[in-house]
Amino acid sequence: MFKNIIKELSPFLKQFDFVKKGNDFYKVADKNYGIINFQKGRDSTEDVLKFTINFGVYSNVLGELVNGFHNLNKPEIGQCQWEARIGSFMSGSPDFWWSVNTADNLDKVVSDVSTDVQNIIVPELNRRLSDDGLINSWINDHYAGTTEIGKFKYLTTLLKVKGDFRTLNQVVEAFMQQTKGKPNAIRAVEHLKEIGINS
Structure with a gap:
């Protein structure tokens, strides 16, 4: 189920310039990366899949000057200087996980996930994809992402x-x-x- 959901989302995310690698999707701007990571829950079973979405921005300048990374090709979500989980931008900031049963309609799940990605994740990443965007976010936003x-x-x-x-x-x-x-x-x-x- 998990792989199928990610596979189904791939063409949708491509519209927003995100390219798939494993459970991650990458968008590159200059040398910065916007990353969307699909995380499968440890308590998932054969019958019930639980997953959430992490997303973040990796700044090449910060990677080199602060983190000691040099010219990373496809950084991982944990290497992002600004990082969030989708629930942080939902009403009440819950730690939100999708729960999908084998009997559930996968098309409906993919549609629901696509809506949240388009309305929450893509705009938040695009706002911060440049170093100027990160500066504005860290000065003005309540959510620090670090x-x-x-x-x-x-x-x-x-x-x-x-x-x-x-x-x-x-x-x-x-x-x-x-x-x-x-x-x-x-x-x-x-x-x-x-x-x-x-x-």
């Missing part, structure tokens, strides 16, 4: 690369006030030294 310190490292690195030192200084000042006396403050100072910024 840890607090991860967001700080990624955002400050991109702002430095872009040369936007005014915004960079604002981000650093706000983060240092917010994390004063906490472990993340020390991590932030270490990171700023690594990228050549005096805090």
